[in-house]
Amino acid sequence: MNRQPILQGGAVHLRPLQADDWDALYAVARDPLLWEQHPVHDRWREDVFRTFFEDALAAGGALVAVHRPSGAIAGSSQFRPCPLDPREIEIGWTFLARTHWGTGMNREIKRLMIGHALARFPRVLFRIGEGNLRSRKAIERVGGRLVEGWVEDGAYQGRPVRHVVYEITRDDFTGGALA
Template sequence: MLDRQPVLEGEHILLRPLASDDWDALFAVASDPLIWAQHPAHDRWQEPVFRAFFDDALVNKGALVAIDRATDAVIGSSRFQGLDDAPKGGGGGSVEIGWTFLARSHWGGTYNHEMKRLMLAHALVSVAECRFLVGATNTRSRRALENIGARLTDRREERIMAGGVVVPHLTYVITREDFDQGPLAA
């Protein structure tokens, strides 16, 4: 069974379960409108919108806060959600990794790559596949997923965003085999 609230530590980043007292530090990061410019929830930088996102993360568990190990500063967050357990003895199953954002000061690959490597290595011990859903027009996130070895599938989903707007999402996957042979392999 996948532990969706682990503590994961890399060279540059520490991931730990999100707590209610992370609000101030995480909103300070999330309040940058440029982080959300290509995101389907482009208004998530606004306090009431981010509050709903934050509260949902706490309720659903699985959210991890990202901390820069060099400065101890909160730099973003990511989440495990939508766990589909494997049949008993089947070795399958999948989980979605997403809702990721990082401070712009930490864009450029190193931190996102390490965050995803830690999360994938943790999850793929328990599930056969990790899914990533991304807004079809979010080219920055799509490119970031492709850079870590995620494969675009033919699976599509429409998600209802704040205000009832329906946004088409694409599904990318990384399997155990993809991870072991891909750019994030240890």
């Protein structure tokens, strides 16, 4: 599967992340409220975001979300092999400028990315910080179902972090999820 496709919707254009996207993407990411429920709650800091950005470039599955009407970079999302099972594909690391919250842009990004991934995989996974209720609600609104018993325990800055896993299957998607 091409993990850096160009995907186009009505309000969003997704394209591969490039090194020269740093300034515009960090302008979005430096908002502390984007990260307040995220396990890496200080990703708004330049040094922390720089590590995230460089990792995204190196991983090869990062996409930039461009708001088509304005041409402005609105956020980013990524495709990666799931570390819990590398035969599975994961969509994650998604963030959007608060000006695009509640506009349907996240739904459109997910619809485009899920449709692309399900052409190759029978399901798409989403690992979300257990306490990140905003992201959990967002994935549930687009048809994600919690995979019971599949969790990942880790740590950030010496604090425990637990991720839960959601899925959307090919049947869910063709059956009306994100329609």
